[in-house]
Amino acid sequence: MKKYLYQRSIELTNGAFTSNLIRQFAGSQKSRRFIPSYIKTYQIATDEIEKPLESFQTLHDFFVRKLTGSSRPIAEVSVVSPVDGKIEIIGDLRKDSRFFVKGHDYSLADLLGDSDLADCYQNGKYAVLYLSPADYHRIHSPADGTVKRQYVLGKKSYPVNAAGLQYGKAPISGNYRMITELETEFGKMLVVKVGAMFVNSIKLTETGSDWEKGSEVGYFSFGSTVVLFFENNSVRFVEDMSSGQRIKVGEALGNMV
Numbered sequence: 001m002k003k004y005l006y007q008r009s010i011e012l013t014n015g016a017f018t019s020n021l022i023r024q025f026a027g028s029q030k031s032r033r034f035i036p037s038y039i040k041t042y043q044i045a046t047d048e049i050e051k052p053l054e055s056f057q058t059l060h061d062f063f064v065r066k067l068t069g070s071s072r073p074i075a076e077v078s079v080v081s082p083v084d085g086k087i088e089i090i091g092d093l094r095k096d097s098r099f100f101v102k103g104h105d106y107s108l109a110d111l112l113g114d115s116d117l118a119d120c121y122q123n124g125k126y127a128v129l130y131l132s133p134a135d136y137h138r139i140h141s142p143a144d145g146t147v148k149r150q151y152v153l154g155k156k157s158y159p160v161n162a163a164g165l166q167y168g169k170a171p172i173s174g175n176y177r178m179i180t181e182l183e184t185e186f187g188k189m190l191v192v193k194v195g196a197m198f199v200n201s202i203k204l205t206e207t208g209s210d211w212e213k214g215s216e217v218g219y220f221s222f223g224s225t226v227v228l229f230f231e232n233n234s235v236r237f238v239e240d241m242s243s244g245q246r247i248k249v250g251e252a253l254g255n256m257v
Helices: 003-012 017-026 031-041 059-063 106-110 117-118 162-167
Strands: 085-092 098-101 104-109 123-129 138-140 145-153 177-186 189-195 202-204 215-219 224-232 233-238 252-256
Touching: 003 138, 017 059, 031 059, 031 252, 085 098, 085 224, 104 106, 106 117, 106 177, 123 233
Parallel strands: none
Antiparallel strands: 085 123, 098 104, 123 224, 138 215, 145 177, 177 189, 189 224, 202 215, 233 252
16 A cells, blocks of 8 residues: 555656756756755765855756865776765676566566667676765766667656655666666676656766766766666676665776676
């Protein structure tokens, strides 16, 4: 019953009209006055922010803020975290290219909309990284690589917080999402950027085909999730990595096998 009520309440509020209202407000001059309370509520470290606080004209501008270059050093490993956030889960893909997150059994083929592509990652590894509203929302490349393909799937989105992952309608594979496949020195990997409730905005800032580890490639306009997938026998996660821990852009995630 709890799952049903949650899904019904989200369906009633998660429409184009509501999304448009939120987008308009966050991008309006009126929203600027809420920046101080937003900082206080989410205890955001302002000393990391690239620009002075008074330079932000809207709440959206602050939400997609950039940080100083020195605040996110890039680890000397094959794969680093592409975002600031929480590691919801790290694990192994099953032989049938399925994976498990917060009570949901997901099909990689459903997530990608391509069963042939999903088959390439059988028995590989995956990591689910969740960004809360408090987090820095720019996305960086997790590895040096070349973009082989990039496409978008889905329309509406459920929340991707803990409640959304547990009670939503398979939000990872059903939400609006942008999928990037990279060719790297350790093989192919997928960077799946998943939209969050109300604002399905994933903006690319890197439009070229070459991604450099640690360099910015885009940003989310609302809290969201990034899921990384790796081919079998291509990488191993660092030893002290575990589900539930916090991680920042550039911190070590894995090394090539």
